[in-house]
Amino acid sequence: MKATDELKKEHEGIKLMLRVLQAVAGKVNLGDRVNPEHIDGILEFLSIFVDKCHHAKEEEFLFPALEAAGMPREGSPIGVMLAEHAESRQIVARLKDAFAAYRSGRESASLEVSKTAGEYIGLLSRHIDKENGVLFPMADGRIEAADDDRLVVRFEELERERIGHGKHEEFHALLARLENAYLT
Numbered sequence: 001m002k003a004t005d006e007l008k009k010e011h012e013g014i015k016l017m018l019r020v021l022q023a024v025a026g027k028v029n030l031g032d033r034v035n036p037e038h039i040d041g042i043l044e045f046l047s048i049f050v051d052k053c054h055h056a057k058e059e060e061f062l063f064p065a066l067e068a069a070g071m072p073r074e075g076s077p078i079g080v081m082l083a084e085h086a087e088s089r090q091i092v093a094r095l096k097d098a099f100a101a102y103r104s105g106r107e108s109a110s111l112e113v114s115k116t117a118g119e120y121i122g123l124l125s126r127h128i129d130k131e132n133g134v135l136f137p138m139a140d141g142r143i144e145a146a147d148d149d150r151l152v153v154r155f156e157e158l159e160r161e162r163i164g165h166g167k168h169e170e171f172h173a174l175l176a177r178l179e180n181a182y183l184t
Helices: 003-029 036-068 077-103 110-144 145-163 167-182
Strands: none
Touching: 003 036, 003 110, 003 145, 003 167, 036 077, 036 110, 036 145, 036 167, 077 110, 145 167
């Protein structure tokens, strides 16, 4: 499997979580109560799986490999992706605050949750489309097979070290539970 194939596969899980987040934000906006464990799971997925695992694989390994293959950081898709990763972190921080306010019963919190979730969903959806449609094909054309094999190994190491053994599977089980709860 190519490194970009692994990242694309992760994108599928992220897109599913974005659909769950959209459904949860809709329920919150309607004044419905949402299971606090579901909110915790969503926020953990966004912070750990998306940022500390997926984005870290790109920032620490894929982007440097692209730079080594001649793609500049500035004025290229790499710079755009890095800026969007930083923006997504800021939005997730605001989303955590909005959900905390919602859980404490603050009246205006449902609007904050809905607005911030929509911002995050829009950003990540466009980001994934750019990576899948532009950046990853460029990577596949620039990164040599041996370097790509090393990326795959580094991705596995990062996942073990950052999120721990079995956590990836736990996130997939969470996705399945939340999909069943909100999308079926």
